[in-house]
Amino acid sequence: MAAMENPLLADSELPRFGAITPEHVEPALREVLDAHREQIAALTRVSKPSFASVVEPLEAMQHRLTRTWSPVSHLNSVVNSPALRDSYNLCLPLLSDFQTDLAQSEPLYRAYARVAEQESASLTSAQRRLLELALRDFRLAGVALPRERKQRYKEIMTELTQLGAKFEENVLDATKAWSYPVSDRAMLAGLNDSIIAQAEKRAREAGQQGWLLGLDQPTYVAVLTDAESAQLRQAFYEAWSTRASDRGPNAGRWDNGPLMEKILALRHEAARLLDFANFAELALATRMARNPADVRELLDQLGAAARPAAERELAELTKFAGVEKLAPWDVSFWAEKLQRKLFSVSQEELRPYFPLPRVLQGLFGLVGRLFKISIRERQNAPTWHQDARLFDIENAAGAPVGSFYLDLYARSDKRSGAWMDECRGRMAFGGNRVRPVAYLVCNFLPPADGHPALLTHDDVVTLFHEFGHGLHHMLTSVDYPSIAGINGVAWDAVELPSQFLENFAWQPEVLQQLASHWQSGAPLPAATQQQLIGTRCFHAGLATLRQLEFALFDFQLHAEYDPARGARVLETLNDVRSRIAVIQPPDWNRFPHSFSHIFAGGYAAGYYSYKWAEVLAADAFAAFEESGVFNGQTAQRFLDSILSRGGSRDPLEAFIEFRGRKPDIAPLLRQHGMAS
Ligand code: ZN
Numbered sequence: 001m002a003a004m005e006n007p008l009l010a011d012s013e014l015p016r017f018g019a020i021t022p023e024h025v026e027p028a029l030r031e032v033l034d035a036h037r038e039q040i041a042a043l044t045r046v047s048k049p050s051f052a053s054v055v056e057p058l059e060a061m062q063h064r065l066t067r068t069w070s071p072v073s074h075l076n077s078v079v080n081s082p083a084l085r086d087s088y089n090l091c092l093p094l095l096s097d098f099q100t101d102l103a104q105s106e107p108l109y110r111a112y113a114r115v116a117e118q119e120s121a122s123l124t125s126a127q128r129r130l131l132e133l134a135l136r137d138f139r140l141a142g143v144a145l146p147r148e149r150k151q152r153y154k155e156i157m158t159e160l161t162q163l164g165a166k167f168e169e170n171v172l173d174a175t176k177a178w179s180y181p182v183s184d185r186a187m188l189a190g191l192n193d194s195i196i197a198q199a200e201k202r203a204r205e206a207g208q209q210g211w212l213l214g215l216d217q218p219t220y221v222a223v224l225t226d227a228e229s230a231q232l233r234q235a236f237y238e239a240w241s242t243r244a245s246d247r248g249p250n251a252g253r254w255d256n257g258p259l260m261e262k263i264l265a266l267r268h269e270a271a272r273l274l275d276f277a278n279f280a281e282l283a284l285a286t287r288m289a290r291n292p293a294d295v296r297e298l299l300d301q302l303g304a305a306a307r308p309a310a311e312r313e314l315a316e317l318t319k320f321a322g323v324e325k326l327a328p329w330d331v332s333f334w335a336e337k338l339q340r341k342l343f344s345v346s347q348e349e350l351r352p353y354f355p356l357p358r359v360l361q362g363l364f365g366l367v368g369r370l371f372k373i374s375i376r377e378r379q380n381a382p383t384w385h386q387d388a389r390l391f392d393i394e395n396a397a398g399a400p401v402g403s404f405y406l407d408l409y410a411r412s413d414k415r416s417g418a419w420m421d422e423c424r425g426r427m428a429f430g431g432n433r434v435r436p437v438a439y440l441v442c443n444f445l446p447p448a449d450g451h452p453a454l455l456t457h458d459d460v461v462t463l464f465h466e467f468g469h470g471l472h473h474m475l476t477s478v479d480y481p482s483i484a485g486i487n488g489v490a491w492d493a494v495e496l497p498s499q500f501l502e503n504f505a506w507q508p509e510v511l512q513q514l515a516s517h518w519q520s521g522a523p524l525p526a527a528t529q530q531q532l533i534g535t536r537c538f539h540a541g542l543a544t545l546r547q548l549e550f551a552l553f554d555f556q557l558h559a560e561y562d563p564a565r566g567a568r569v570l571e572t573l574n575d576v577r578s579r580i581a582v583i584q585p586p587d588w589n590r591f592p593h594s595f596s597h598i599f600a601g602g603y604a605a606g607y608y609s610y611k612w613a614e615v616l617a618a619d620a621f622a623a624f625e626e627s628g629v630f631n632g633q634t635a636q637r638f639l640d641s642i643l644s645r646g647g648s649r650d651p652l653e654a655f656i657e658f659r660g661r662k663p664d665i666a667p668l669l670r671q672h673g674m675a676s
Pocket residue numbers: 465469495498
């Protein structure tokens with residue numbers, strides 16, 4: 001196939017989504033990688049390497065690779081098909097081979113080291129930081145290892161990439177494979193109309209009578225929260241919490257158990273090859289947290305503050321339900337009922353007040369006011385699905401800053417959850433001028449029956465979260481792709497902008513801009529709004545302990561791995577739970593088997609990052625509370641110190657510059673009503 005015909009190789013401003021087919025994937029990637037290998041070989045022969053002659057060309061190459069590959073991995077996530085999945089999987093080893101070769105290239109390592117040594121004084125601080133991170137990553141990739149160990153390290157990395165992809169596939173397949181047919185309408189009591197309508201449609205499409213409930217996230221959450229039928233809730237809990245495991249309705253069919261064993265063993269081996277004691281220590285080499293003790297200290301501090309609150313909350317809930325002990329599939333249901341009694345407001349009842357168009361308008365207005373930008377939809381841009389839309393951002397002077405795609409509705413061929421991903425990164429040096437472009441993806445209920453998509457407040461918070469990541473990516477002022485936007489940012493600091501922006505979705509002044517009844521246009525009644533805000537502290541102790549449970553499980557799994565004993569996934573989980581949890585799930589619960597964050601995503605020995613970043617975010621937001629939430633100067637300082645700086649500076653220094661001191665956990669505890 002000629003290059004000109006391959007849309008993945010086109011030099012267009014944006015990906016030509018309509019034209020990309022699975023057949024384009026492998027040839028495009030091979031062509032880019034081959035060209036890059038040649039270019040890199042030439043770079044390693046440069047006699048006097050400089051920032052401009054070696055580093056900048058490599059930055060441009062990585063940018064080009066991302067530009068080619070990001071539409072592929074994006075499509076694989078949002079319009080998954082067997083053919084695309086095959087092409088994608090076929091390419092993963094090619095990609096990983098290339099990245100590993102690059103990261104393990106001794107000539108390049110020496111060239112970078114030489115630039116750092118000889119040119120340092122004349123470079124900008126961002127350029128020096130780029131070199132510092134690159135040299136660190138070279139060393140972490142094993143560049144200084146003897147040949148055999150290096151080869152082994154490379155094999156491990158390739159295998160881990162494939163195992164991660166397989167893990168995620170198993171979860172997706174297991175989720176799609178299960179559904180629950182209902183013939184008696186009474187069984188659906190408690191569920192909201194949109195979930196029921198969707199189930200009816202699904203049954204019709206499958207040629208069945210009645211209703212067919214899927215295991216997609218919105219349906220799962222709605223069933224566990226609202227369904228009056230304990231039988232239905234139990235069936236969903238069982239199916240969800242045994243996905244891709246040796247237990248439950250599809251036991252053994254997509255079992256991730258053996259994959260977890262392998263993944264943990266390989267990670268440990270990789271860490272040992274680089275002379276770290278375990279994978280957790282290797283992971284921390286690139287983080288804001290300096291060592292395992294830092295991590296445990298934070299988690300312990302939060303655990304100590306949350307535990308009494310969680311015990312109180314559970315006792316109150318059990319009493320409210322009028323039982324001796326709550327079953328795990330009853331907790332959300334009774335919690336919702338209790339919350340409704342205490343606050344007379346439910347997520348489902350809030351939907352009519354959060355029509356998507358209004359929420360977007362409010363969100364765009366907010367970030368526009370804070371960061372002096374404006375956002376406009378670009379009509380007729382090619383996308384991958386009729387529901388996906390493209391928006392452009394302009395600065396106060398009317399100059400284009402970046403763009404983003406929104407793809408917000410749940411579909412069966414789409415990965416669950418919500419995320420922001422890079423489509424194009426910012427690049428501005430030499431003759432290169434590229435503006436950042438982001439993908440923002442959620443899984444909300446689509447519009448139906450003549451009404452727009454109606455969001456829960458949880459959905460609104462999710463949207464703000466992803467938009468925070470998006471701003472980090474799109475408002476970057478850094479010129480080099482490897483440290484622009486979210487690139488080069490320590491994993492445990494990368495959730496700062498996202499969780500920071502979430503805070504605004506809880507502010508009365510902001511809620512007034514977001515909420516308006518989709519039919520009557522009436523604002524959210526003041527009492528309801530007050531109640532909604534009150535829900536933020538509701539069961540904060542239980543929620544915190546749950547997150548700490550995941551974080552400690554993940555960290556301990558990687559920090560205490562012992563090859564002689566194997567992964568001990570369930571033992572570790574039980575150990576953590578016995579120390580920290582106040583709700584003990586049944587022993588057939590297989591939550592780890594679908595814990596993609598740590599087995600298929602980038603959060604290995606890093607789940608603690610959510611709490612770590614939450615502390616940073618709450619503390620940063622406290623600066624806005626102190627000065628007024630729309631304070632332009634505070635926003636400008638946040639933009640200048642943190643948001644626009646990407647990976648171009650040390651995250652702790654950036655935080656201290658903005659806040660005038662080190663992070664403090666008090667604002668987070670206060671936010672959750674757990675301050676002592
Ligand atoms: Zn996030």
